Amino acid sequence: MTDHAFQRCIHPQCGTTVELTSTTFQCPKCGGLLDVAYDWNRLPVPTSLKHFESKWTDRTNPLNFSGVWRFRELLPFAPDSKIMTIGEGQTLTRLSDTVGAYVGMRPGRLYLQYEGMNPSGSFKDNGMTAAFTHAGLVGARRAACASTGNTSASLAIYCAGTNLMRGVVFIGSGKISYGKLSQALEHAALTLQIAGDFDDALRRVQEVSRQLGIYLVNSVNPFRLEGQKTIMYRALEALGWEVPDWIVVPGGNLGNSSAFGKAFMELADLGLIARPPRIAVINATGADTFYQLYEKHGVRWNGGAPDGKKVGAYLKMLDDSGAKADTLASAIEINRPVNLPKALRALERCGGVVREVTDQEMLDAKAKIGAGGLGCEPASAATVAGLMKLVKEGIIGPDERVVGVLTAHLLKDPTATVAYHTSDPKTFEDVLGKRGVKRVAFANRAVQVPNDLEEILKAIELYA
Numbered sequence: 001m002t003d004h005a006f007q008r009c010i011h012p013q014c015g016t017t018v019e020l021t022s023t024t025f026q027c028p029k030c031g032g033l034l035d036v037a038y039d040w041n042r043l044p045v046p047t048s049l050k051h052f053e054s055k056w057t058d059r060t061n062p063l064n065f066s067g068v069w070r071f072r073e074l075l076p077f078a079p080d081s082k083i084m085t086i087g088e089g090q091t092l093t094r095l096s097d098t099v100g101a102y103v104g105m106r107p108g109r110l111y112l113q114y115e116g117m118n119p120s121g122s123f124k125d126n127g128m129t130a131a132f133t134h135a136g137l138v139g140a141r142r143a144a145c146a147s148t149g150n151t152s153a154s155l156a157i158y159c160a161g162t163n164l165m166r167g168v169v170f171i172g173s174g175k176i177s178y179g180k181l182s183q184a185l186e187h188a189a190l191t192l193q194i195a196g197d198f199d200d201a202l203r204r205v206q207e208v209s210r211q212l213g214i215y216l217v218n219s220v221n222p223f224r225l226e227g228q229k230t231i232m233y234r235a236l237e238a239l240g241w242e243v244p245d246w247i248v249v250p251g252g253n254l255g256n257s258s259a260f261g262k263a264f265m266e267l268a269d270l271g272l273i274a275r276p277p278r279i280a281v282i283n284a285t286g287a288d289t290f291y292q293l294y295e296k297h298g299v300r301w302n303g304g305a306p307d308g309k310k311v312g313a314y315l316k317m318l319d320d321s322g323a324k325a326d327t328l329a330s331a332i333e334i335n336r337p338v339n340l341p342k343a344l345r346a347l348e349r350c351g352g353v354v355r356e357v358t359d360q361e362m363l364d365a366k367a368k369i370g371a372g373g374l375g376c377e378p379a380s381a382a383t384v385a386g387l388m389k390l391v392k393e394g395i396i397g398p399d400e401r402v403v404g405v406l407t408a409h410l411l412k413d414p415t416a417t418v419a420y421h422t423s424d425p426k427t428f429e430d431v432l433g434k435r436g437v438k439r440v441a442f443a444n445r446a447v448q449v450p451n452d453l454e455e456i457l458k459a460i461e462l463y464a
């Protein structure tokens with residue numbers, strides 16, 4: 001099966017192909033990003049997406065149980081015997097009318113896809129299982145990533161769960177939430193705290209991986225993105241294989257948006273869907289390179305030749321002014337998204353838009369998502385805050401069908417949540433106030449009650 005899969009430069013003008021087992025993840029000719037590509041004509045492609053429903057009856061086969069690998073005909077780069085799975089992708093896509101009402105949509109139109117249900121609590125596991133499968137194919141013994149916390153948690157749990165490789169994680173010093181740091185430590189990854197931020201750590205890990213021959217699992221690795229395509233297959237599955245009008249997703253390193261675009265491009269090219277949905281990518285205002293380049297500087301895919309001068313000038317401006325990404329949504333605190341060209345391609349093909357939302361908007365949206373019955377971390381709430389903005393602008397209609405991706409679990413970052421709901425002004429100020437958050441419109445304050453039966457009964461009657 002694997003001789004039908006290879007890697008290929010994403011730029012059509014170059015199109016250089018690279019063998020499947022290469023681990024440099026960079027075009028040797030032009031330095032561009034690589035796709036995993038397939039010779040679909042020689043592969044058994046299903047004629048309808050309904051085909052995948054047959055897998056549901058066979059949950060004792062780990063490959064059919066996995067929410068990634070039950071779609072393996074659509075990411076066919078490894079034989080079944082080589083697939084590394086720990087049971088990822090058991091997520092749900094739930095209709096959410098309360099959150100829909102909050103953003104100004106009519107009932108029955110907004111679905112939230114909860115990727116917090118993955119083994120490590122974030123969407124990253126969809127990609128990590130695919131990267132580990134590739135790493136197994138090439139015989140890697142060590143794997144590394146730079147991370148704002150979720151990739152490192154995922155890498156650590158796959159190392160522990162598969163026993164395939166030793167994990168090394170690079171994190172920006174003081175830039176990771178305790179929930180995520182605890183995962184890297186508990187799952188026994190070598191954890192290096194670098195004096196710097198994510199962008200610094202990513203540059204370093206690429207250098208170190210090259211030098212020591214360590215397998216890199218950041219989303220510059222195209223196999224990660226193959227696994228993340230399945231997030232969209234599950235969205236379609238939940239909608240009875242109907243294509244929604246919009247997908248809304250937070251943007252950090254732009255791995256997800258790139259993977260979603262590739263998923264829909266392939267499905268459309270294979271004749272499995274009639275049209276792709278539109279994609280909205282949401283940045284944090286404190287880390288909004290993609291928003292600036294796409295919406296303000298007009299940078300586009302441009303047939304595979306995005307305006308490198310504009311991009312270079314923008315990044316140089318960031319460097320020269322010493323600007324660092326800065327948002328409470330630490331997961332997407334990224335100013336130099338490595339997948340920028342792939343994300344431009346995705347938005348081109350899907351008719352995309354980019355928006356930015358403030359920490360205040362994300363935290364308010366997060367509280368509403370929680371009150372609606374799904375718990376996510378601040379970065380994930382960018383989805384709902386951005387959707388609200390797009391509905392207000394009239395870009396997304398109140399009757400359109402939308403799938404918003406909630407990328408990670410509430411418990412990833414309890415500090416932000418407690419600070420939002422606290423009645424202690426110091427806790428609020430230390431975490432949120434000093435970062436510019438002013439209102440806590442949807443705070444659910446704990447009620448202080450003496451240890452006295454009468455008082456407790458009174459409090460319940462008063463508040464519940």
Ligand code: F0G
Nearest residue numbers: 147148150151252253254255256331407
């Ligand atoms: N949401 C969460 C919870 C994330 O952890 C990330 C990225 C994103 C959104 C952005 O996704 O990079 O595909 O655009 N976290 C990375 C990490 C960078 O290191 O865990 P993207």
